[in-house]
Amino acid sequence: MNILICLKQVPEKDSHYKIDSSGIGVSDDNLAFETNESDLYALEEGLRLKERVGGKVVALSLGPERVEKVLRNALAMGADSALHVKDENFDGRDAWVTAQTIVAAIPQIEFDLILTGVQSEDMGHGQTGTMIAQLLGWSHATIVTSVDVVDGCSRLQVKRELGGNEFERIELQLPVVLTIQSGINQIRYVTLKGILQAKNKLYKIISTDDLDLESGMIGVESSKVKPQELLVPQKKRQTVMIEGKAEVAAKSLIDRLQKEAKVL
DSSP states (O other), X not given: OEEEEXXXXXXXXTOOOOBOTTSSSBOOTTOOEEEOHHHHHHHHHHHHHHHHHOOEEEEEEEESXXXXXXXXXXXXXXXXXXXEEEOTTOTTOOHHHHHHHHHHHOTTSOOXXXXXXXXXXXXXXXXXXXXXXXHHTOEEEEEEEEEEEETTTTEEEEEEEEETTEEEEEEEESSEEEEEOTTSSOOOOOOHHHXXXXXXXXXXXXXXXGSOOOTTTTSGGGOSSOOOOOXXXXXXXXXOOOOSOHHHXXXXXXXXXXXXXXXX
């Protein structure tokens, strides 16, 4: 089974964010980056499937030079090869641009399964996997919490989360796109042996100029979702001390909750 894992690099959760000069993006200055969490669960699930049924795992990521960290980590975890679609202009692009770029980057490789995380931690669109499936004409399932191979390697049985503690089990004929929920498995640690082995694995870099994409596809105007303004949440704290006897304080509190807070 040939498996493609789509990985995204996102700012670390405890990063100090600053709005850039455009007013609609986040400045990269002083930011540290890591692999999107749910994408790591997708990678782990892909590696486990390879260990059960055989095949190869290819890790793919889009972005500038710093994305190499994400892909080298995937190789150290056990991916067989990495594909880096290199372009400085991916930051801020929506799921539509990302999906079209991924599909354009893989026509020469016959994949049976494509895995993505359920959503990215920075943008949170949760649409890339489903758009890839639509562009390829493949079946897909979202928010997947377990994956089992049935009928040899021709079908998958997956369990997916519906919300409200409800789940659904379905069978899908390969090829399939799945978006993997965080917590589906236990992500393995990167070992020194894995890091050393990663140095000898195939790391391929391609440019978006080499892909069969419409002119301007990676540009800002190609995104279907266009931010209008980005704001930092304002912290507002207002503490009121209510003094006096209990009866008076209680009456004052109820009055404020009704007339000022309007929660009663």
